[in-house]
Amino acid sequence: MVKWHTLSQNNEKSMKEFMKFLNGIVNLCILGFNEKCSDILMSASASLLNSITSTVKPSKLLIEPSIQNYIEVLNSQSIKWSIPIKQQIYSAFVNMFTLPYLNQTPNESEWIERTKALNLFIEQFGNIYYNQINQENFISSMTYMNDDSRLLIIHTLTIFSAILKSVREESSNSKTVVFEVLKKYLPSTFNLLQPYINDGEILLSIFDFLLNLFDSLQKQIGLPVISKTINMFFNILNENQISSIMFGDKKDADALIKFIQLLTVLAEDTSKTIYPLLPDIISYSINVIFKKCFANETPNLGRIQYSYYELIEKILINQWRYFFPNSLIKTMVNKNVNTEQEHKNEFIDFLNKIYS
Numbered sequence: 626m627v628k629w630h631t632l633s634q635n636n637e638k639s640m641k642e643f644m645k646f647l648n649g650i651v652n653l654c655i656l657g658f659n660e661k662c663s664d665i666l667m668s669a670s671a672s673l674l675n676s677i678t679s680t681v682k683p684s685k686l687l688i689e690p691s692i693q694n695y696i697e698v699l700n701s702q703s704i705k706w707s708i709p710i711k712q713q714i715y716s717a718f719v720n721m722f723t724l725p726y727l728n729q730t731p732n733e734s735e736w737i738e739r740t741k742a743l744n745l746f747i748e749q750f751g752n753i754y755y756n757q758i759n760q761e762n763f764i765s766s767m768t769y770m771n772d773d774s775r776l777l778i779i780h781t782l783t784i785f786s787a788i789l790k791s792v793r794e795e796s797s798n799s800k801t802v803v804f805e806v807l808k809k810y811l812p813s814t815f816n817l818l819q820p821y822i823n824d825g826e827i828l829l830s831i832f833d834f835l836l837n838l839f840d841s842l843q844k845q846i847g848l849p850v851i852s853k854t855i856n857m858f859f860n861i862l863n864e865n866q867i868s869s870i871m872f873g874d875k876k877d878a879d880a881l882i883k884f885i886q887l888l889t890v891l892a893e894d895t896s897k898t899i900y901p902l903l904p905d906i907i908s909y910s911i912n913v914i915f916k917k918c919f920a921n922e923t924p925n926l927g928r929i930q931y932s933y934y935e936l937i938e939k940i941l942i943n944q945w946r947y948f949f950p951n952s953l954i955k956t957m958v959n960k961n962v963n964t965e966q967e968h969k970n971e972f973i974d975f976l977n978k979i980y981s
Contacts, residue, residue, distance in 0.1 A: 654674040658670060664710060667706070677717075678718070723799040740801075740805050750781060754777055778830065789834075789837035793840060800844075804846070836890060848901065871923050903940075949968070
């Protein structure tokens with residue numbers, strides 16, 4: 626299809642034939658997005674549409690009536706779908722807004738128009754979520770505990786995560802489009818952690834969203850916001866809370882693992898931009914996670930430990946220059962008490978805690 630599309634670029638008749646063929650495929654995919662269909666068929670339909678919008682990338686697909694009509698009902702239908710299927714389908718549709726068309730380089734004005742169009746698409750479900758969690762009495766009236774509120778939050782954060790995954794490997798322009806649309810929802814979403822701290826299912830959705838957010842849009846968000854957010858979470862996820870999670874069910878453990886994976890993503894940043902946050906990550910990983918996660922045998926201990934050691938591995942492999950700014954030999958023979966020596970001692974303390 627990609628070759629056919631490429632060869633049709635300068636041939637109007639051929640392009641019409643191609644779009645007619647493509648419309649038939651897209652309509653077939655949309656027929657598969659039906660609750661009467663099996664999960665396997667829905668997944669196959671979503672995968673095919675995702676492939677079309679991420680590789681073929683036809684410029685006129687978004688304005689096709691079949692796409693426009695389905696976008697209007699997508700959210701109402703998708704709320705009951707499973708998370709994997711929901712993410713596949715939304716990724717396919719978001720590609721149409723964020724990815725450059727085949728053999729085309731959008732100018733600045735087109736990126737602005739893409740941002741506006743994606744915003745209108747997201748607002749169909751995003752505004753419902755935003756208005757709900759920002760109600761003045763959302764927490765005090767216990768509205769946040771009812772099933773409808775919980776379903777809405779999980780549904781919306783699942784879609785947000787899918788959107789973020791879809792641009793993870795794309796250009797900064799595509800990422801900026803997504804950031805400009807999602808930034809409105811970030812502060813309110815961050816504030817959900819406290820009321821849902823004992824709700825493993827919601828907690829998992831929040832941390833999955835944050836993992837994809839920091840993994841895909843770290844540059845767009847900026848270290849000050851990331852640092853402030855992570856430290857807020859460190860304060861909420863204190864030793865007592867970690868102990869409670871350790872003795873919780875599988876969903877609680879999954880949420881903690883997702884949070885550790887979030888820290889691991891940050892530790893994978895080999896640039897020095899992460900250095901201001903690194904001491905807090907190291908301190909928390911030793912004095913909170915290690916201290917509490919290894920204190921008692923629990924059903925989910927093995928999985929949590931595995932994620933924890935992945936975090937430690939990334940810190941040691943990717944951030945060794947933080948501990949040893951100069952060559953290792955120079956640092957080892959350095960007798961002066963300076964920043965390098967402090968980091969060296971921090972490194973030794975780090976290893977002592979792990980192997981004690």
